[in-house]
Amino acid sequence: xxxxxxxxxxxxxxxxxxxxxxxxxxxxxxxxxxxxxxxxxxxxxxxxxxxxxxxxxxxxxxxxxxxxxxxxxxxxxxxxxxxxxxxxxxxxxxxxxxxxxxxxxxxxxxxxxxxxxxxxxxxxxxxxxxxxxxxxxxxxxxxxxxxxxxxxxxxxxxxxxxxxxxxxxxxxxxxxxxxxxxxxxxxxxxxxxxxxxxxxxxxxxxxxxxxxxxxxxxxxxxxxxxxxxxxxxxxxxxxxxxxxxxxxxxxxxxxxxxxxxxxxxxxxxxxxxxxxxxxxxxxxxxxxxxxxxxxxxxxxxxxxxxxxxxxxxxxxxxxxxxxxxxxxxxxxxxxxxxxxxxxxxxxxxxxxxxxxxxxxxxxxxxxxxxxxxxxxxxxxxxxxxxxxxxxxxxxxxxxxxxxxxxxxxxxxxx
Numbered sequence: 001x002x003x004x005x006x007x008x009x010x011x012x013x014x015x016x017x018x019x020x021x022x023x024x025x026x027x028x029x030x031x032x033x034x035x036x037x038x039x040x041x042x043x044x045x046x047x048x049x050x051x052x053x054x055x056x057x058x059x060x061x062x063x064x065x066x067x068x069x070x071x072x073x074x075x076x077x078x079x080x081x082x083x084x085x086x087x088x089x090x091x092x093x094x095x096x097x098x099x100x101x102x103x104x105x106x107x108x109x110x111x112x113x114x115x116x117x118x119x120x121x122x123x124x125x126x127x128x129x130x131x132x133x134x135x136x137x138x139x140x141x142x143x144x145x146x147x148x149x150x151x152x153x154x155x156x157x158x159x160x161x162x163x164x165x166x167x168x169x170x171x172x173x174x175x176x177x178x179x180x181x182x183x184x185x186x187x188x189x190x191x192x193x194x195x196x197x198x199x200x201x202x203x204x205x206x207x208x209x210x211x212x213x214x215x216x217x218x219x220x221x222x223x224x225x226x227x228x229x230x231x232x233x234x235x236x237x238x239x240x241x242x243x244x245x246x247x248x249x250x251x252x253x254x255x256x257x258x259x260x261x262x263x264x265x266x267x268x269x270x271x272x273x274x275x276x277x278x279x280x281x282x283x284x285x286x287x288x289x290x291x292x293x294x295x296x297x298x299x300x301x302x303x304x305x306x307x308x309x310x311x312x313x314x315x316x317x318x319x320x321x322x323x324x325x326x327x328x329x330x331x332x333x334x335x336x337x338x339x340x341x342x343x344x345x346x347x348x349x350x351x352x353x354x355x356x357x358x359x360x361x362x363x364x365x366x367x368x369x370x371x372x373x374x375x376x377x378x379x380x381x382x383x384x385x386x387x388x389x390x391x392x393x394x395x396x397x398x399x400x401x402x403x404x405x406x407x408x409x410x411x412x413x414x
Contacts, residue, residue, distance in 0.1 A: 008192035009199070012150065015184035016203035019123045019148035022182040026120065026146040033176055035094040037143055040172035041136065042090035048167045049083050055163035056132060063130075063156050071263030071309075071316030075131040076157055086133050089383050090140055096382055099402060105409075113414040118405040120146040125197045125207035125228075126385065127219060130154030135164045137383040138208065139183045143173070144401040148182040150204055152197050154211070155189035162187060191215075198223035198230070205229060208399070210386045212311045213339075231399055233386035235339030236265025237308040238371035241272040241330035241356065243347035248281060250368060251346040252288055257370045259292055262309075262316045265387065266342055266364075266374045269309055272324035272333060282321065289319060296321050306338035327352045331359035338362075340389050342371035363389045363397050376400050 045052070056078040063076055105114040124147050128134045135151060142149040153161045162185065170180035186193045198207050198219050207223055209216045209232040216234035223230045240258060242251045258268035273281060286296045297303070297320045309318040324330035327345060334343040344366035345356040353367045364374035376384025376398035384398040395403035 004188075004190060005192045005196070008186075008188045008190065009196040011186050011188040012152075012193060012196040012200060013203065015150045015186055016123055016125075016200055018181045019150055019184045020203060022148050022179040023120075023122045025179065026148065026182065029146065029178065031098050033178065034143055034146070037173050037176035037178050038090050038094040038140055040175050041140065041143075041169055042087035042094075044168045044172045044175075045083055045087050045090070045136065045164075048171075049080060051167045052083065052160065052163045053078060053080070055159040059130075059132075059157055059159045066156070067313075068156065069313035069316055071311075072130065072156070072313060073263075074261060075129060075263040076160075078132055078160065082133065086136050089377055090136070092377075092381055093140055093144060093383055093401075096144075102410075107414055108411065111414050112411050115410045115412070117408040117410055119408050121206050121404060121406055123148045123150065123204050124404060125150045125152070125200075125204040126210075127152045127194050127197055127207060128154070128210040128386070129212070130156035132157050132160035132164060134210070135161045135185070136169070138385050139169050140383055141385050141401040141404060142183060143178075145404040147404055148184075150184045150186060150197065152186040152193050158187070158189050161185055194219055195222055198228050199226045201227040206231070208385050209233065213308070231386065231388050231395065232390070233265070233388060235308060235389065236267075236310060236341045236387075237269035237306055237338050238266050238341055238374070239270045239272060239330075239334040239338055239343035240268050240371065241324055241327070241334075241343065241345045242274060242277060242281065243327060243330075243345055243349065243352050243356075244274040244276045245349035245352060246274075246277070246346040247348055247368075248277075248284070252284070254344070254346060254368070254370050255285070255288060256292065258372055259294060259319070260372070264372075265310065266371050267310060268319055268371065270306055270334070270338060271319050271321045272330045273321065275323050275325060278323055285321060293317055294319055299323070304337065305333065308339070327356035328359045331356050331361075335359075335361050340391070341387065342366065342374040344369060344371050361391075363387065374398070 102117045126138045165185040173180045206229045213235040220230050220232045295318045340362035342364035357365045382400045
C-alpha cells in the first residue's frame with residue numbers, strides 16, 4: 001500500500017470509529033432535538049457564510065487554474081443565494097413529520113404479535129462529487145434519520161467541505177446537544193480515500209456513491225469485493241421526446257427549463273423529435289439552443305446517442321438531437337441508449353402519453369413536465385442523498401432520510 005493509501009485508510013478508520021461512538025446515543029434522541037439541530041445548521045450556515053464563501057472562492061480559483069469545465073464549476077460554486085436556498089431546505093426538512101418507527105403486521109398463532117420496526121443503519125458512508133451543497137444535504141439526512149456518517153467529497157471542493165463541517169455543521173450539532181462527532185469528513189484528498197471508504201464493512205456497512213459513471217461504478221465494484229453495500233448514483237442524462245401532437249410552444253419552454261443547470265444529472269441530455277416535425281421544428285430548436293448558449297449535436301452522431309454531456313468537461317453545453325418514430329420508439333431509445341434516469345414526453349395526445357409512460361422503464365417518467373423535477377426536494381420537499389437508478393428492489397429514485405433504515409421484525413405476546 002502506498003503512503004497516500006495508508007494515510008487515507010487511517011483517516012477513514014479514525015473517522016468511522018469516531019462516528020460509531022455516537023450511534024448508541026442517537027437512538028434515544030428526541031425528534032425535537034434532531035429538528036432543532038437542522039434549524040441550527042440552517043441558521044449557522046447563513047450567519048457563518050463569510051468563511052464558507054471564502055473557502056469556496058479558494059476552491060473555485062484552484063478549479064479554474066486546473067481547467068475544470070463550466071458544468072463542474074457550476075456544481076462547485078456557492079454564493080449567498082445558494083446558501084439561503086440550502087438553509088431554506090434544511091428548515092423545510094426540520095418540519096417534515098417522522099414516520100412511525102413501528103407498525104403492526106399481523107397476529108400469529110399462539111397469541112403472538114408480529115411488528116415491523118425501522119432501525120437506523122448506524123454509520124453510513126457517502127462519497128460524492130465536488131459539490132459543496134451535498135455536504136449539507138447528506139449530513140442533514142443522516143441527522144434526520146438518526147444515523148452517523150462519514151463523508152468524502154471530490155478534492156476540488158475540499159476547502160468548502162471543511163468550512164461547512166467545521167464552521168457550520170459541528171457547532172450547530174453541539175448547540176442542539178448532539179455529539180458533533182456523528183458527522184465526520186475525510187480530509188485526505190484523492191481517490192485513495194474513496195477506496196478506503198468502501199473497504200470497511202465492519203465500520204461502514206453502507207456507502208452512498210455519487211459522481212461520474214466510471215469512477216462510481218469502479219467504487220461500487222471495490223465495495224462489493226469488500227462486502228460493503230452501496231446505493232450508487234453513477235449515471236444521469238435526461239431525455240425529452242417531442243411527439244407529433246406536441247404543443248411546440250410548451251416544448252420550447254420545457255427545453256429551456258430543463259437546461260437551467262448544465263452540471264446536474266437530470267438536465268436535458270437527449271432531445272428526441274418525431275420525424276413529422278423534423279424539418280420545420282429542428283431549426284427552431286437549434287435557434288433556441290443557440291440563444292441559450294447550447295450546442296446541438298445533430299445526426300450523424302460521432303458519439304453514443306446517450307452520451308452524458310454533463311460529465312464531458314468543456315462540452316457540457318451540448319444537447320444531442322435525434323429522430324424517434326413515435327412514443328414507443330422514443331421510450332425504447334431512452335431505455336436502451338441512456339442510463340434510465342428520467343424521460344419526458346411532450347404531447348397533447350393522451351394515448352401517445354400513455355404509450356410512452358407504459359414503455360419507459362426508467363426511474364422517473366414525465367408528461368408535459370421537465371425532468372428537472374426528478375429531485376428529492378422538488379418531488380418530496382425533502383433534500384436527497386442522491387438518485388438511485390438501480391433496476392432491483394430497494395429505494396429507487398431520490399433517496400431521502402426515509403430510506404436510511406433497516407427493517408426489523410419483532411414477535412411478542414399479543
